[in-house]
Amino acid sequence: MATGFYSHADCLQHEMGQWHPECPARLQAIEDQLIASRIGELIERESAPLADEAALLRVHTKAHVDYLRARSPQSGYAEIDPDTSMNPHTWTAALRAAGAAVAATDAVIEGRYDNAFCSVRPPGHHAEPARAMGFCFFNNVAIAARHALEVHKLERVAIIDFDVHHGNGTEAAFSNDARVLMCSIFQHPFYPFTGADNQAPNMCNVPIAARSKGMVVREAIDMIWLPRLDAFKPQMLFVSAGFDAHRxxxxxxxxxxxxxxxxxxxxxxxxxxKYAKGRIVSCLEGGYNLSALGRSVVAHVRALADI
Known part of the structure; x- marks a missing residue:
């Protein structure tokens, strides 16, 4: 099984201050573990292109795109919210992250890879159509899913989100869109305090109590996600792969x-x-303990590549 691995050095240039957990060392920790595990030799590496504006506008408002472009500083930091800011390289890094997801989608649909993982930052699943928040600027997975639907004309795609935080931006992008089934697990109550109530029919959000271990999550997936996915029969799956639920x-x-x-x-x-010709595109979201993040990504990529 051929697995593509998309990343770019520009994603290392975005940073929000030495204190910030969403830091460039996250991608370096993943690289270190890929080398140590030796699976780096078994995946196909690809350089992430820049997303074009048309891809961004399939999910985000033009006002949002224009706002972030205008806020991009020449030096220092531009605050977007109390824990999200831009440095002079953030705009380019965000375009690379979204571009990786789109390019991976093209490659998987065209059959060049069975599936792909995008080792990119900034992450995306908190970015709403008209708002950046929670370390996120553009919603990489949502942009990729909309690209599959509107450019490649797929009829049904599923989005899987196992980050410890609810993907409020992804839900905002696709709520009540019958072409998309979103399945998520997340700690609740917890930031961003969404997802548990008033779910649209195409949302399969499963709040999980703090301190829950793997068996609780596995049971929820087995009993709640999988029947919904079987009924939906997605033609492609997208994954918001956050590893911050690690102990x-x-x-x-x-x-x-x-x-x-x-x-x-x-x-x-x-x-x-079973339903999608094996087609999966996974994008990095959270995961802030560097050792746990690297090890977890290796486990994820091993399972994607079946090695």
């Missing part, structure tokens, strides 16, 4: 381990093999 990650308070991420990915792959 070593201080930004969440859940207790998943690498084996849980491998199991979740295997379930996603089984659905993709």
């Amino acid at each position: 070593e990650d201080d930004l969440g308070n859940m207790a998943l381990v690498e084996d849980d991420y491998a199991w979740i990915t295997q379930q996603i792959r089984l659905v993709a093999d």
Whole structure:
């Protein structure tokens, strides 16, 4: 099974201050673990292109795109919200992150890869159509999913989100869109305090209590996600792959381990093999303990590549 691995050095240039957990070292930690595990030799590396404005506008308002472009500073930082800011390289990094997701979607649909992982930052799933927030500027997975629907004319896609935080931006982009089924697990109550109530019919959000271990999450996926995915029969799956529900990650308070991420990915792959010709595009979201992040991504990519 051929797995594409999309990244770009520009994604290392975005940073929001030395104190900030969403830091360039996250991608370096992933690279270190890929080398240590030796699976880096078994995946196909691709350089992420810049997303064009047309791709962004399939999800985001023009006012939002123009606002971020205008806010991009010549030096220092431009604050977007109390924990989200831009440096002079953020705009380009955000275009690379979204561009990776779009390019991976093209490659998987065209059959060059069975699936792909985008090792990119900034992350995306909190970015709403008209608002950047929660470390996120453009919603990479939403942009990729909309590209599959509107450019490649797929009729049904599923979005899987296992970050410790609810993907409020993705839900805002696709709520009540019958072409999209979003399945998510997230710690609740927790930032951004959305997802548990008033779900649209195409949302399958499963709030999980703090301190929950992997068996709780596996049972929820087995009993709630998988029947919905079987009924929906997606033609492609997109993954918001956040690893901050790991027991070593201080930004969440859940207790998943690498084996849980491998199991979740295997379930996603089984659905993709059954209904979607194996087509999966996964994009990095959270994960802030550097060692746990690197190990978890290796487990995820191993399961994607079936190695």
